[in-house]
Amino acid sequence: MATQLSADTPEMVLNYPRPDTFYDEVYGANGDTRQHWRYLLDGLGSLGADGLRERQRKAQRILRDDGATYNIATAGLGSRTWGLDPVPLLIDSEEWSRIEAGLIERAELLDLVLKDLYGPRELIRHRVLPPELIYSNQGFLRACQGVQIPGEKQLVLHAVDMVRGTDGNMVVIGDRTQAPSGAGYALENRSVMSRVLPSLFRDSQVHRLSLFFQALRRKMASLSPNGDSPRVVILTPGAYSETYFEHTYLANYLGYSLVQGGDLTVRNGYVWMKSLDGLHRVDIILRRVDDTWCDPVELRSDSHLGVPGLLEVARAGNVVIANPLGSGVLENPALLKFLPQIAEFFLGHDLALQSTQTWWLGDPDDRDYVLANLNKLIVKPTTRRSGEHSVYCADLTPEELDEVKRRICDDPIHYVAQQTNLPGSSPSWQQQELLPRATVLRSFAVADQSAYSVMPGGLTRVASSTEQAIVSNQLGATSKDTWVLASEPQRRVSFFDERQPSYREDQTSDLPSRVVENLFWLGRYSERAEAAMRLMRTVFIQLNSPAPLPEAVRDLLLKAVTQVTTTYPGFTAEDAPLDQPENELLSVILEPSRAGGITSNLQAMLNCSEETKEMLSADTHRVINDLRDELESLPQFLGSGLAAAPEEALDPLVTTLLALSGLTQESMIRGFGWRFLEMGRRLERTLQSTALLRSLLVPVLDDSDQEQVVETVLLTTEVLITYRRRYRTRPMLNHGLTLIMLDKTNPRSLHYQIDLLRQHIEQLQSRERSPVLSDEHRSVLEALTLVQLSRPDELANSDDEGVREALDERLARIQTLLCTAANAISDRYFDHRSGPQQLVQTGWSEEP
Template sequence: MTSPPVTSVVPSPSGVWAAYHPRAEVFDEMRAADGTVRPHWLPLVQGLERLGREGVRERAESALQLLREHGVTYNVHADGESAERRWELDVLPQIIDAAEWAQLEAGLIQRTKLLNLVLADIYGPQQLLQEGLLPPALLHANPGFLRCCHGIRPPGGLFLSLHAVDLTRAPNGRWWVLSDRTQAPSGVGYALENRAILSRVLPEEFRAAQVQRLASFFRQRKAGLRALAPWTSAPNIVLLTPGTYAETYFEHAYLARFLGYQLVEGSDLTVRDQCVFLKTLEGLQRVDVIIRRVDDTWCDPLELRGDSLLGVPGLVEAARAGNVAISNALGTGAVETTALLAFLPALSRHLLNEELRIPNVATWWCGQQSERDFALGALNKLVTKRAFVGGHGEPSFGGRLGARELEDLAAHIRANPHAYVTQESVALSTAPVWHGNAPEPRPLIMRCYICATVDGFTVMPGALTRVSPSAESPIVSSRYGGGSKDTWVRSSAPTGSAAAVESTAPALRPEVSASHVPSRVVENLFWLGRYAERLEDTTRLLRTALGRLAGEGGPTEEVELTALARWLARTEILDARFADEFTPAELASELRELVFERNRFGTVRELLGRVGFLANNVRDRLSGDTWRILNQLQTDFPATMSRATPGAILHTLHRLIFQLAAFSGMEMENMTRGHAWRFLDIGRRLERAINLVSNVRAVLAADTDGTALAPLLEYTDSTMTYRRRYLARPEMPTTLALLINDVSNPRSLVFQLEILGHHLAALPGADGTRPEQIHFEDLMALLRETDAQDFATQGVLGRARLATRLDEFYEATGQLSDLLTASYFSHVPARVS
């Protein structure tokens, strides 16, 4: 496969590309050795030249802002810790010529067919071993080969329904295969997000380049997944994720929402009678196809790793019985080993009667004596890698090692030769990356994707191109700080308007989608509602106090602040010492800590973390706008304000209230009224009732003269309602009537309970006899017997009776939460619906 042609056009010596000087000894994707631009790059080069450096910089900043708004992350795990890292997207795409791409497509499809045949053999008759085309040690020393899967033939005999291939160019411009990803290939979702963002920030350049769209690939991917389950015309398809701590969890949630599939964890599934079922509120629902993003050995703790909490007990047996299709099939990690590259040319000739269209980088597996001897004699010129999936450590570049390091490496190889491969050290091709205010060349690897269709295989007309973190680094890895590029495959004909960009799901034939919601999902939504409300409640309380600290400090504010401090001490938000005497500076310091301290339970920052965690767990259930609001809660909150004045903190809390109100509005106006929304709102209403009762009873106990009533009305956002209704200063009877018994006040206790009653009546199995419904009716009967205004007019005795009644409400609402948990979040019914 020869390199693309070049043109005589040379970029302006004073323009955007003036400082771009790739190394002469490597292949550069954009510029030839003589400085001319390859023709398929011309529309972009000329377009960016017209924009100028400042214009390109602005587009790069726009792309960065979109990544932040969309919450695109890559989770990094190191030394037992996990951290979210923002996804890096370069504003300059990788561009491939149409004719060259056609050659790549043929080679990639050939490779996928070949690996499917290899998998069918090693998990079937194993003739390749018998005929000496594969050494037995290569298979049996490979932890990716799952012995318990031998003899399992997936539906249609298709082992790989999605295959990823990492490509690079040699200095002569020829493409080479570096590795295959066959277990649970990652990156296709990031590639889709890259396209959505870059086509938005460079719309004119995107149109001018006549870029092939990605939508058809995903249409064919969905059709191929449906065909994996021939026993039904409307298969139930789920995407199995390890959970929020997975490196590529963003992609899991993104693809589930884009494709319209349920995102599930291992605990959401159960195997009954050799079939897989999804645990939902309504009961067990049959699952036909699982798109797994869990590595092979973690998928079934019964027959694979016994310590796995990520898999589904009995999944291997269900696959063996042919009752579930898994994409990709269990055991496909066996051909992900780099060692197999050394044998693929001969296997291609044997199984396909064809030469490999895209050659591998020269590879020597050290499990064979002659190859090991060669590798040991040339370690200083080769790249040494772990042979099998799961091997630890990055590649060792022999040319960068000292004599002692080479000796240590040779010793490791001699001690465990089967675990190592060596490869030719290939200088990766480079492409321009926007760095600072100018482009610079960076090494790249292009990951291409091949998926099974109804009648064969197709290649995504694009790729996830990854670039190294610096021009000098030979390691291209997202884990070690590398960036990414959108990949534009040019078409020989116009491809339609840029409005067809793949930022929304492709149009597909209508399907019956499952309305059943997994119990884990509704539990997370329930607690998201509770913690979002708890965050708002805490923010409103602290804002009420800070407003008086940041005010003019008149006698009224000082008296209210004292009463407010006694009230907050009663609820244990403030330390008990604030119930007595304190200075404004002491209170300001304590309130600052209650806002910003990360490691203290119940602070604003700590609650923000809980909301973020729960939102991440149900990300696939949230609309793009809703997610952006919740993501903004995290990104806009200041990292630290150790010296902030009460006024500055107050401004931060005002903004937080606005953002929480936006989330509440999106929830109420845009979320489909199903069980998912219902449990989110149940959590919110229950938490609001609990918090209201807690604070009203604290005011009753701590405030004897009504001084805290104005702060109480402010905290409950009921000040204007009270003023319009009573045209007088707050009094205890009328204030309590407004907050406890007023059905028109959206902050009152009765308002919350009436909405809860409607929700409970609409839950699955609700017939009036369920424990939570019986308990709720008792709670409503208690409320109907409680006339807060009447109690408050009876003096000290009446206030004491009301306080006792509020204690009963507080305990009963907590019990209602426990009953809901027992009924809907912990059950695994023994029936099939």
């Protein structure tokens, strides 16, 4: 087959087969390679299979380090790394100009439809649209009648899914208008590809994406109903959302606050964001939550994702939602059947960008045709529902076809059928070779001043096999970067538009209380896990030591495991297997449902990191990914039991937690987020240390056994070497207590931790300028005083009952005070039971 590549084109590229599909991006109708593909294919060929394989590994490594994931809806937080094919999809400049004009025209038309359906409804009055098509659709929200946002355009964002038609031109197979996803992933793909194929990207003169996002920021600024410098937030369903990575990525890239429904509240006719420095009025919400979930008062009462009363504020014009609520009606695929008539009604001519042939089953004639030709069509519901996908009927058995027919006949107006527009193919690097795979392109348009601006290219999804007829991320598809090739070198454009008004300085302190609470608990869970692993490592070392471990010491150590981790009853039960502890120790380490166990604490910590993803640096994401990998491999390392150095299985986890702690010290701005992360860390480290001291040092043992227990405590708290150098004597309880409780230079001492906690609390309260100490401040001061007043020689004394009562009472009181401080912090800053705390001056005249 003639390809007209260069004479020395490598065999890898020459062997790319011309597929049986009706259209392939590489080959023209005569079998020749298209001109705009030749440079890229030559470049990929020069890399060879090994080079391309290495670039693919590098791309996956970057995506993993960036935390780029796509969550499967049924898998909880068990997400998978976003897939990226190292071979981009190419579109030449001339063809893209035609596609871009068609996308702009289509967005303009759908904007007119949206304004009409929630306004005069001329399309229904003139019988262009059947009323049941609109009124029966869940996307049409009667409560949104008359709601308008500032500006001429009501449809702010529009996404279009396209495939190649039989003539090679792009054909639309669907529109996304509620909360179009994918633009953030397209940006991430571009970022990765420009790093793994830098020379090919640079020399190919690819249209840049900056102008699209600049237009998006410009549009958000222009929508403000409350003057200049609007506060824009991105509303996300949360970490369990399929596209949560994109939400965090766009929030960081655009400079907007990422919020969940619980972070917002409606008061006095406005929307406010609950943050540590009070309530901030929100002007614009760029939503990633579908229509009906946005307001549990007027739309869907069982929603926990929205904001009660949000629609009423939007109706009053005091907040702008993009896209406006109710725009989901445009996603009804049955509209594709009527778009030619709609275009004639509004524009006087047909659309340049055609839609795939569609039959609406509410029409009797359409229904008869579809039922007679079902095995040749694709059936879709008119409203997207979780877990419900398009059905490619050619793959169904006769029984399955009968079931589809039954559903259609039972509820015909809620189904459409579409022509089997199997996507055209493009080269994809799979199975270590270039193979043709079906591709679907999603492009994006944003309203910008008097017209729409279109992202050059967009997000291309590619099938994972030749059998995959419906290309969907949910069904395992991967993605491609989309290169629109310019005819001349592209001028680098700054993402930021200097013409936009600068934001208020007080917005830099915007931080939802939920984010701060999760940072607080991120610190606490990491310390819980680290303390448990340190103790467990020491216990393993002692149990497997060459010299037999005295029974009293063994029993005390095992009971301390239960008491420190709070995995009761554990080794404190009357029938506890103290002489055969392996199963219980493995359970404490590996069982995810064992509250207080190591895996349970680490999973809770990872959950908190997902909720605060936008606050963490790229290096922090890498460490968290390493931690997740180590945790997943832990059962394998301990699969053979505890016979051979089990402490080594915990070492990588401890090291990774230490790296995480170091990064938060070196990489986080000293703002509210960092301060609460540190407060959680210091608070929990103190609680864990006091629990360790109470469980191991309060009971009185024989002298030799006591020395071994003191040495265990020093080893667990990382001060054994310091003790030996400082005291040059056998492990003695009074010296150990001095080092662990009182030493100001020991970063793991009680004094050091509580004093740091005091400083953080005082820094927060200094902004309030109140002479009255808060509950948490009083508790921490009292705990610090108790530590400072401690006399180790007195605390080391025992009574006739065989316990050190003075030490136990002192440590118990410190624990109680710190638990009181933790509850007070939660009540004051997270639960808002004491009302919002004004930590900075905003200078606003409005009061919530």
